[in-house]
Amino acid sequence: MNRAWEPVIGIECHVELKTATKMFCGCRNEFGGEPNTKTCPVCLGMPGALPVPNAKAIEQIVRTGLAFGAEIPAFSKFDRKNYFYPDMPKDYQISQYDMPLTVGGIVKYWLEDGTMKQCRLTRIHLEEDTGKSTHAGSGDGRIAGSSYSLLDFNRAGVPLMECVSEPELHSARDAVAYLESLRRTLLALEVSDVKMEEGSLRCDANVSVRVAGTTELGTKSEIKNMNSFRSVERAIASEIARQIEVLDSGGRVVQETRGWDELHGVTHPMRSKEEAHDYRYFPDPDLVPLAIARNDVERWKEKLPTLPCERFERYTGEYGLSVNAAAQLIDNIPLARYFDEVVARSENPQQSSNFVLGELSRLANETGVAVGDSNVTVEHLAELVALVQSKRINSKIAKELLARMWEGGGSPNAIVEREGLAQTSDPSAVERFVDEVLAANAAVVADYKAGKTNVLGFLVGQVMKASRGKADPALANELVKKKLSS
Numbered sequence: 030m031n032r033a034w035e036p037v038i039g040i041e042c043h044v045e046l047k048t049a050t051k052m053f054c055g056c057r058n059e060f061g062g063e064p065n066t067k068t069c070p071v072c073l074g075m076p077g078a079l080p081v082p083n084a085k086a087i088e089q090i091v092r093t094g095l096a097f098g099a100e101i102p103a104f105s106k107f108d109r110k111n112y113f114y115p116d117m118p119k120d121y122q123i124s125q126y127d128m129p130l131t132v133g134g135i136v137k138y139w140l141e142d143g144t145m146k147q148c149r150l151t152r153i154h155l156e157e158d159t160g161k162s163t164h165a166g167s168g169d170g171r172i173a174g175s176s177y178s179l180l181d182f183n184r185a186g187v188p189l190m191e192c193v194s195e196p197e198l199h200s201a202r203d204a205v206a207y208l209e210s211l212r213r214t215l216l217a218l219e220v221s222d223v224k225m226e227e228g229s230l231r232c233d234a235n236v237s238v239r240v241a242g243t244t245e246l247g248t249k250s251e252i253k254n255m256n257s258f259r260s261v262e263r264a265i266a267s268e269i270a271r272q273i274e275v276l277d278s279g280g281r282v283v284q285e286t287r288g289w290d291e292l293h294g295v296t297h298p299m300r301s302k303e304e305a306h307d308y309r310y311f312p313d314p315d316l317v318p319l320a321i322a323r324n325d326v327e328r329w330k331e332k333l334p335t336l337p338c339e340r341f342e343r344y345t346g347e348y349g350l351s352v353n354a355a356a357q358l359i360d361n362i363p364l365a366r367y368f369d370e371v372v373a374r375s376e377n378p379q380q381s382s383n384f385v386l387g388e389l390s391r392l393a394n395e396t397g398v399a400v401g402d403s404n405v406t407v408e409h410l411a412e413l414v415a416l417v418q419s420k421r422i423n424s425k426i427a428k429e430l431l432a433r434m435w436e437g438g439g440s441p442n443a444i445v446e447r448e449g450l451a452q453t454s455d456p457s458a459v460e461r462f463v464d465e466v467l468a469a470n471a472a473v474v475a476d477y478k479a480g481k482t483n484v485l486g487f488l489v490g491q492v493m494k495a496s497r498g499k500a501d502p503a504l505a506n507e508l509v510k511k512k513l514s515s
């Protein structure tokens with residue numbers, strides 16, 4: 030009999046920080062460029078060269094920890110992680126072992142249906158990125174001349190944040206939602222550009238399964254080489270299915286590192302536990318321990334931006350926006366800020382989001398000018414929302430006004446006053462238009478009375494036209510109907 034299995038997933042993310050210079054030297058921290066042009070004796074590991082920590086990178090890690098509610102210990106230190114691999118010229122990497130910059134914290138995330146969930150963080154620590162090796166040629170690399178490797182140290186020494194989650198995610202979908210939330214938060218904090226395609230966000234997933242209802246962790250495998258959120262989801266789902274199949278057929282899961290094969294949609298063994306590295310960590314003697322000043326921490330905490338999950342809870346809860354509308358705003362931070370300012374003035378989130386995500390976003394796409402940089406100020410958009418809400422103008426006029434505001438027309442209140450565009454909700458005024466239209470369309474009126482009731486829309490349309498679009502459409506409809514049946 031097959032048992033019910035519960036997947037258990039933990040995620041390790043490596044994120045390149047967006048700083049002007051590298052972690053321990055003055056070389057530019059920029060993606061790409063001619064190989065080995067952004068290097069110096071420090072990041073090339075020359076004997077005697079001394080590292081100097083990048084204060085901005087430390088600040089970015091601490092701010093990230095604070096955004097997730099992590100504890101910031103008073104002291105932290107750098108350790109050497111030793112391994113022989115050609116992409117690290119020093120043959121060790123400066124990392125953090127037992128005294129990371131941040132401890133604990135919680136990443137909140139949401140699913141497509143709007144459910145909020147959370148996953149605890151173990152730690153966030155700071156290290157330096159490795160160089161990049163490119164293997165070329167046709168041979169296996171063991172015979173001289175049959176193949177070769179190219180090394181580019183431009184990336185060596187770039188500040189790298191490692192963000193480790195607790196094993197608390199239970200599906201491939203949750204793992205991706207967690208990653209989405211992490212990515213959005215890092216973007217809001219402006220600590221990284223988090224581009225998976227450029228390698229500034231890379232992640233590994235630890236996957237195991239256990240009998241549902243039990244608490245002990247099963248044997249895990251670590252999946253690597255996933256280069257998009259979609260491959261993360263597929264790789265985890267495929268690995269969960271593989272482990273369940275192994276266990277259901279009476280086998281045992283082996284602890285190992287597995288690579289994701291995008292083309293065939295399966296994971297394959299890369300190296301087993303027997304080959305697992307012993308990194309022989311020890312404190313880096315070139316770097317003194319870090320004391321993190323409490324007043325700095327307090328200052329950074331006060332200045333944290335509005336975080337994506339805070340916005341999500343406010344937008345879908347208090348404001349009643351759809352999950353989709355909320356996500357659209359959150360994923361465009363300048364637009365979300367603009368929207369927040371409009372709502373602060375209009376106090377009408379629904380109508381404000383209709384304009385911001387509808388007509389304004391359309392105009393922005395069409396012209397290539399961001400909404401926040403356009404002629405439509407938050408004050409003027411709030412005026413427009415108020416005009417619609419008070420029914421002084423109808424939606425058709427609102428759309429026309431918005432187009433004119435985009436062109437630099439200024440205050441919609443002023444335009445409405447100047448051009449007498451206020452909606453005519455006065456029954457006697459609308460009635461005059463109705464009488465005119467019915468008199469001018471005697472044949473259509475006869476058709477209606479003969480049973481062709483579908484001409485009603487045409488007649489109402491004529492009334493709207495006669496009023497130059499200003500009549501209250503609901504009132505026009507009601508009066509035409511009333512006149513026709515009398």
Ligand SMILES: [Zn+2]
Pocket residue numbers: 051054055056067068069070071072073186
């Ligand atoms: Zn350097």
